[in-house]
Amino acid sequence: MRSVIKNRQIVEDHWQAVADDAALPDGPVIVSLARWQRERTALLARGEPVGVRLPNTANVADLAADLPVLALVALEFPRFADGRAHSQARLLRERYGYRGELRAVGDVLRDQLFFMARNGFDAFELRADRCLEDALEAFGDFSDSYQPAADQPLPLYRRGR
Amino acid sequence: MYQYDSYDQTLVDERVAQYRDQVRRYLAGELSDDEFRPLRLMNGLYIQRHAPMLRVAIPYGLLSSRQLRTLARIARRYDKGYGHFTTRQNIQFNWPRLEDTPDILAELAQVQMHAIQTSGNCIRNVTADHLSGVAPDEIEDPRLYCEIIRQWSTFHPEFSYLPRKFKIAVTGAVHDRAAAQVHDIGLNLVRNEQGEIGFRVLVGGGLGRTPLIGQVIREFLPRRDLLTYLEAILRVYNLHGRRDNLFKARIKILVKALGAASFRDQVEAEWAQIRDSGLVLDDAEIERVRRFFAPPPYDAAAAADLSFPQWLKGDKAFATWVRHNVAEHKVTGYRNVFVALKEPGAPPGDITADQMDAVADLADRYSFGMIRSTHHQNLLLTDVRQADLYPLWHALKSQKLAAPVIGTLADMICCPGLDFCSLANASSISIARQINEKFDRLDDLYDLGDLRLNMSGCMNACGHHHVGHIGILGVDKKGEEWYQISLGGSSENDVALGTILGPSVPKAEVANTLERILRVYVERREDGERFLDTFRRIGLEPFRVQAYAPGSNEAKQEEERYAVGY
Numbered sequence: 001m002r003s004v005i006k007n008r009q010i011v012e013d014h015w016q017a018v019a020d021d022a023a024l025p026d027g028p029v030i031v032s033l034a035r036w037q038r039e040r041t042a043l044l045a046r047g048e049p050v051g052v053r054l055p056n057t058a059n060v061a062d063l064a065a066d067l068p069v070l071a072l073v074a075l076e077f078p079r080f081a082d083g084r085a086h087s088q089a090r091l092l093r094e095r096y097g098y099r100g101e102l103r104a105v106g107d108v109l110r111d112q113l114f115f116m117a118r119n120g121f122d123a124f125e126l127r128a129d130r131c132l133e134d135a136l137e138a139f140g141d142f143s144d145s146y147q148p149a150a151d152q153p154l155p156l157y158r159r160g161r
Numbered sequence: 162m163y164q165y166d167s168y169d170q171t172l173v174d175e176r177v178a179q180y181r182d183q184v185r186r187y188l189a190g191e192l193s194d195d196e197f198r199p200l201r202l203m204n205g206l207y208i209q210r211h212a213p214m215l216r217v218a219i220p221y222g223l224l225s226s227r228q229l230r231t232l233a234r235i236a237r238r239y240d241k242g243y244g245h246f247t248t249r250q251n252i253q254f255n256w257p258r259l260e261d262t263p264d265i266l267a268e269l270a271q272v273q274m275h276a277i278q279t280s281g282n283c284i285r286n287v288t289a290d291h292l293s294g295v296a297p298d299e300i301e302d303p304r305l306y307c308e309i310i311r312q313w314s315t316f317h318p319e320f321s322y323l324p325r326k327f328k329i330a331v332t333g334a335v336h337d338r339a340a341a342q343v344h345d346i347g348l349n350l351v352r353n354e355q356g357e358i359g360f361r362v363l364v365g366g367g368l369g370r371t372p373l374i375g376q377v378i379r380e381f382l383p384r385r386d387l388l389t390y391l392e393a394i395l396r397v398y399n400l401h402g403r404r405d406n407l408f409k410a411r412i413k414i415l416v417k418a419l420g421a422a423s424f425r426d427q428v429e430a431e432w433a434q435i436r437d438s439g440l441v442l443d444d445a446e447i448e449r450v451r452r453f454f455a456p457p458p459y460d461a462a463a464a465a466d467l468s469f470p471q472w473l474k475g476d477k478a479f480a481t482w483v484r485h486n487v488a489e490h491k492v493t494g495y496r497n498v499f500v501a502l503k504e505p506g507a508p509p510g511d512i513t514a515d516q517m518d519a520v521a522d523l524a525d526r527y528s529f530g531m532i533r534s535t536h537h538q539n540l541l542l543t544d545v546r547q548a549d550l551y552p553l554w555h556a557l558k559s560q561k562l563a564a565p566v567i568g569t570l571a572d573m574i575c576c577p578g579l580d581f582c583s584l585a586n587a588s589s590i591s592i593a594r595q596i597n598e599k600f601d602r603l604d605d606l607y608d609l610g611d612l613r614l615n616m617s618g619c620m621n622a623c624g625h626h627h628v629g630h631i632g633i634l635g636v637d638k639k640g641e642e643w644y645q646i647s648l649g650g651s652s653e654n655d656v657a658l659g660t661i662l663g664p665s666v667p668k669a670e671v672a673n674t675l676e677r678i679l680r681v682y683v684e685r686r687e688d689g690e691r692f693l694d695t696f697r698r699i700g701l702e703p704f705r706v707q708a709y710a711p712g713s714n715e716a717k718q719e720e721e722r723y724a725v726g727y
Contacts, residue, residue: 081199081282083322087399090319095434111183111192111200118318141179144168146312147388147440149319154439155388156312157446161168 003132005113005124006101008139010132013125015051015072030074033058036066044069053105056084064096073098075121077106086119093120093150113138120150162223162531163308163453165273172315173270176277180204181263188260203283203321205276206262210583215254215262216279217269221289221307221331222250222534226521229532231272233517239265244517246502246510248574248625249328250288250534251279255581277315282323284314284395288330290338291535294454295543297491301350301358303333305450306387309442313388320395324402325410327395328367340536340652342366342375343628345412346394351381359383364394364424365416368622372658373413378425384447386432388440393432397424456492457529457544463494466548481603482554482565494547498528500540500557501564501572505597508590509575510538519560527553538574539567569606570614570679571597574625578618578635579642585618587635587642592616592671599672609679611691613651628652630693631678632659633671642668648678648704649696660701662708663722664715674708681707 004013017030029043030051036043043050051072054063063073073092075085085104092098103123104116113124117139126135146156165173180200187197201207205216217232224232232252236244239261240254247253257265269275279286287307294302310329314320320327330339333350341347347363360382366375382390398412416424473480488497500520502510512520520540524532527549528542535541540562545553557563566572573596576582578589593616600606615629619636626632632647644666647659666674679692681704686695696704709716 080196081322082404083282083320084400084404086319086322087396109196111196112322115316115318115321142175142316143171145318146172146315147317148438156168157449158439158443161166 002125002128004103005126005132005135007122008117008136010136015049017053017074028071030072033063040066051101051103054088056082056088058088060088060091060096063092067092067096067098067100070098070100072101072103072123074103074105074125077104077108077112080107080109080112086115089116089119089121090150094153110135110138114141118145118149118151162225163220163450169312170270170273173273173275173277176204176275176316177263177266177270180266184259184263199281199322201262202281203278204262204266205279206259207280208583209255209581210579211581212256213259213262214581215257215265215276216247217252217254217274217276218279218286219250219252219274219534220311221287221293221304222291222536223304224532224534225272226524226530226532228272228274229517229521229524231268231274233514233521235265235268236514236517242515243511243513245508245577246512246534246538246540248536248538248623249286250291250536251286252534253577255577280326281321282325282327283321284317284323284327284329287311287314288328288339288344288536290332290334290336291533291541292338292488292497292543293333294456295490295492295495295497296334296336296338297489298335299333299491300335300352301333302451302454303331303339303348303350304454305447306348306350306360306384307331308450308453309387309446310391313391313440317395320399323395323399324404325407325412327398327412329391335654337652337654337656338536340625340628342656343368343372343625343652344375346391347375348387353381357383360387362390362394364428365413365421367411367413368625368627369411370408370620370622371411371414371417372622372627373417374656374658375413376416376421378421378428385442385444386436387442389436389438389442390428390432392435392440393428396431397427401427457531459492459495459544460546463492463546463548466494466546469547469550472551476551478565479551479554482563483550485565485569485607486563486567487550490544492544496545496547496550498542498545498550498553498557499535499567500532500542500562501567502539502562503566503572504561504564505571505601506594507561508577508580509573509593512540516560516562519556520562523553523556537567537572539572565603566606568611570600570609570612571606572614574613574615574629576617576624578616582618582623584621585635586620586637587618587644587668589616589618589624589633589635592633592635592644592668595672596675599676608683609692611693613693615650625652626650627658628656629659630691630696631675634665636665638665644668644671646671646674646678646708648701649693651693655693662701663705664709664718666709666715670710670713673710677710678704678708 028049049071053074330341330344343366349361362379363375533541579585616633617624617626628650650659
């Protein structure tokens with residue numbers, strides 16, 4: 001079982017990512033948005049936690065109604081420099097009130113973790129060749145921030161600077 | 162000027178530590194070139210033709226004498242004893258070692274400076290009118306809003322990996338001296354019918370391969386909504402800007418593809434969701450930041466001085482310098498003094514460490530210790546008493562910083578070009594020298610009047626060639642350097658993109674071609690017309706016909722091209 005970073009700790013990952021054409025295994029699964037939309041009822045009927053992986057071109061509003069029944073949403077970074085999922089994350093947290101696990105997947109690297117955490121990600125599948133212990137240090141890169149984000153609704157100047 | 166509190170200082174210090182570790186990991190092979198690239202760029206570090214280049218932020222062009230002395234020390238210790246001021250009011254060092262850059266940033270942090278977001282696909286240093294706070298035609302000082310935007314955009318978690326770089330300019334005067342219409346976002350401070358201050362918001366301007374003029378998407382944005390509106394624009398761009406093609410990734414392409422009205426609708430829809438969020442800019446914060454830009458303690462008796470008019474009458478060279486290098490000030494008895502970085506033979510915008518120290522000393526003596534950098538690659542001492550102009554002129558002259566050419570052909574904007582930049586197709590500094598040698602008589606420069614010559618060594622347009630009255634663009638033709646000339650551009654209120662003259666000319670012919678173009682202007686101009694006015698009145702044709710050397714290949718090409726049409 002691989003490890004992921006969850007709530008700033010290294011934990012074993014009990015979620016399984018399932019391809020669109022693969023049979024569903026036991027336990028919590030992450031499926032594509034397309035499969036979720038196609039097999040929503042069957043997936044929920046299993047009585048196991050379901051996660052959905054959202055392409056970074058998707059409009060997160062389309063998933064808004066499903067958020068209460070999803071235990072995990074995975075947002076994709078096809079390349080670490082493709083920052084669309086940063087906006088998707090903030091929208092899920094701040095606009096649609098999503099409180100489940102928000103996981104960064106794909107080209108996820110240490111030097112973007114601080115920003116991802118601010119935008120509402122709480123779980124990180126680091127690229128396989130990277131050291132998770134080292135990456136944990138990134139959450140402490142900065143001790144404060146000027147602007148509001150998913151982690152902090154007020155800018156620095158409104159917090160008694 | 163803005164002074165860091167413990168929060169600002171901590172963030173900048175933490176940035177240095179973060180970057181130091183990133184450099185360490187890169188040198189240890191833990192970060193690939195591709196992974197390190199955006200990290201170093203967001204700290205201003207490019208890998209150039211000969212060496213790395215470090216671009217240091219000068220937020221909205223404002224520097225203290227202490228900061229300028231630090232830049233001088235860095236130039237001496239880590240570079241070859243000079244620096245280069247850019248069109249975005251920043252300074253670049255061309256020869257630092259990668260290994261030294263964390264130490265350079267640490268030295269900068271000690272004087273409240275940094276290189277944060279001076280490159281990379283993020284929100285860049287916000288620029289402003291260099292006469293902010295001292296211009297007679299000012300509605301409101303833009304610097305406080307620039308500082309507020311600087312803080313909001315610094316380490317913005319959502320907008321640090323945008324499709325492409327993002328540039329914002331703010332003007333507070335009637336006259337646009339910050340090229341706001343050719344920025345990703347241009348903000349003009351305006352007053353509405355109720356007398357309230359707000360912003361006109363332009364989006365989608367830019368130069369580069371696809372030059373476009375920004376379009377107004379909101380005529381009046383209340384100040385409280387400044388940051389929420391910017392956040393809405395950036396979010397629409399981050400989600401929908403193109404990422405498949407580097408050359409189509411700027412916001413201008415998105416605005417153009419959607420149309421300004423549709424783009425505005427998307428922004429307004431997004432804004433409606435966040436306009437009352439925690440990001441609302443309250444008056445207390447505006448006033449907190451405004452205090453940092455309070456006017457200096459002006460001498461009420463400054464205008465009573467009698468020496469200045471006498472020196473004007475008695476010293477012709479001084480009067481000439483005043484006419485060209487000194488601008489009006491909103492306080493009587495004070496003037497704004499350009500420190501010209503346009504000495505013939507030296508690359509435009511370059512300054513030596515000794516000159517930096519000298520300017521810092523002069524600023525302490527004559528201008529409340531403050532220096533500005535300008536979009537046109539000069540420095541500026543605001544707040545000089547008229548009585549001090551004469552000794553200041555002598556001091557600047559002795560430092561070769563008093564070339565009386567501000568606003569003339571010799572006051573060129575020029576990118577580093579092929580001499581330094583790895584993107585360039587052609588040299589621009591050598592062309593500046595060629596033009597300086599051709600137009601080496603001040604009387605000739607003055608006769609040609611207000612003239613904006615902008616030069617870029619490649620189509621990325623760092624030298625803003627599209628918006629020069631005369632623009633020169635270096636192009637590569639089968640390994641040779643050629644130059645395409647355009648006429649009629651402007652980045653000010655009368656904004657326009659230049660029209661390409663015709664075939665490009667070989668390197669040796671650039672100054673000669675300019676001379677022929679300017680001869681047409683001198684022959685055809687009417688009373689008081691600038692080059693740009695004449696061009697707009699008579700059009701390209703008279704210039705095109707005369708521009709090329711008789712008998713040259715380019716002249717023949719032009720004849721053939723037009724013969725086909727007739």
